[in-house]
Amino acid sequence: MKKGLLRSCCRLAAGAALFAAAGSASAAWPDKVIRIVVPFAAGGSTDLIARKIAEGLGQRLSANVIVENRPGAGGTVGTEYVARQPADGYTILMGSVSTHGSAPCVYSKLPYDAIKDFTPLTVVATIPNVMSVNRSVPANTLQEFVALLKKDPEKYSFASNGQGTSNHLAAELFKTTAGVSIVHVPYRGSGPALIDLVGGQINMMMDVVMTSYPYIKDGKIKALAVTSPQRSAMLPDVPTVAESGYPGYEAMVWFGMLAPANMPEPLRQKLTDGLVQTLHTPAMKTYLEQQGAQVSDVAGPAFGAMIKDEISKWCKVVKQANIHLD
Structure with a gap:
């Protein structure tokens, strides 16, 4: 009885120590450079938006936030890289409909699982x-x-x-x-x-x-x-596809921030809050609107559910069009 009680106490103590360590790490974060990995070449729309976010997030967190471009294979090279990094809040992916919507459908040997290998943080914007x-x-x-x-x-x-x-x-x-x-x-x-x-x-x-x-x-x-449900503010005189006789048609480009899988909840919340607050500043909203984009309110589990819906939608299109890239 005494030995069993001792073992239980030891397990409780070990668990408490791990919890305290995780809490301590979260409290100290960020104390080094945060990298936003863009899986496309510099100068494109994904890269430009990521750099504006890095600037705003760095100011909000009083941290050094940089953008690192890792292009290749339609965005899958940089995406796989982030999936293999520690979930410590220092490596974030600027994902997109390409990396987490269409890629799981067109690549039969995708080197990452778009759902299981990531912690969804927030959708950045839709275009x-x-x-x-x-x-x-x-x-x-x-x-x-x-x-x-x-x-x-x-x-x-x-x-x-x-x-x-x-x-x-x-x-x-x-x-x-x-x-x-x-x-x-x-x-x-x-x-x-x-x-x-x-x-x-x-x-x-x-x-x-x-x-x-x-x-x-x-x-x-x-x-x-x-291709949006509503007309674009940049092209207010151009109707939507749905308005033009094809109700229900929608094909949006979206960008979103994701971290490696299994990020501790307190850290995920702090990082998500920082990103959401950055995106909803007047300066950031104005910048995105000038690019024809709209800031999104989809974050956390809702973002994860959105990714599943996008994969389901585009895999049907890929199957019907018989598209394969490997």
């Missing part, structure tokens, strides 16, 4: 795509463009940032929704794709509002519809 066509395309509305596609399905083409990317899948979802056929031409990024859209080498592209907007504003391409 709609805009469907645009070359000026020579004889259509000024989505309905008119669909009529052209149904009349001559082999004549028209659409560009994407690459096979299996979010804007590729957004277009594939539209093809299924509208019951049309259009030839896919993958590019290595939105820059060269937009140049060829302007030049008429391809006819249509779905791309985030922030990068297409300058071409639309200058009249170099025609915007037919946006």
Whole structure:
């Protein structure tokens, strides 16, 4: 009896020590550099937004917050890297619909589990795509463009940032929704794709509002519809796909902050609070709105549930379009 009691006391003492150590580490955090890992090249939309967040989060936490770019394989290289790091609050991933929505569907051998290997912190923002066509395309509305596609399905083409990317899948979802056929031409990024859209080498592209907007504003391409549930503040005169006759259609680009799995709850809460407060400052909200993005209120478990829904949605599209990258 005495030995059993002693063993119980020892287990309780060990558990208390571990709890105290975790609490102490959380209380001391942050006492070194926090890295926001962007799994894409510097200069893109994900990178630019991450750098603004790093600046604001650093000021809020009185810490040194830096951005580290680890591009490769459609964002999966940097994402896997974060998944293998300690869940100590010093390494955060700037994830996206690509890394945690479409990648689990298009890669049969993805080197991480988008759900089990991460602690969801908060969605940063959502950005709609805009469907645009070359000026020579004889259509000024989505309905008119669909009529052209149904009349001559082999004549028209659409560009994407690459096979299996979010804007590729957004277009594939539209093809299924509208019951049309259009030839896919993958590019290595939105820059060269937009140049060829302007030049008429391809006819249509779905791309985030922030990068297409300058071409639309200058009249170099025609915007037919946006893929969000509501119209974009940057393009208030452009209807949504749903408004244009396809209710329920939605294909948003989103960015979100995630940490490695099994982060202690007190630390997760402190980090999430810091990020949410940073995102809701007037300066940050204004910056995101200028990029055509909207700050999100989805955080914690709700973000985790959103990731599951996104994977389910895009895997159906991938299966129907028979897309595989390995």
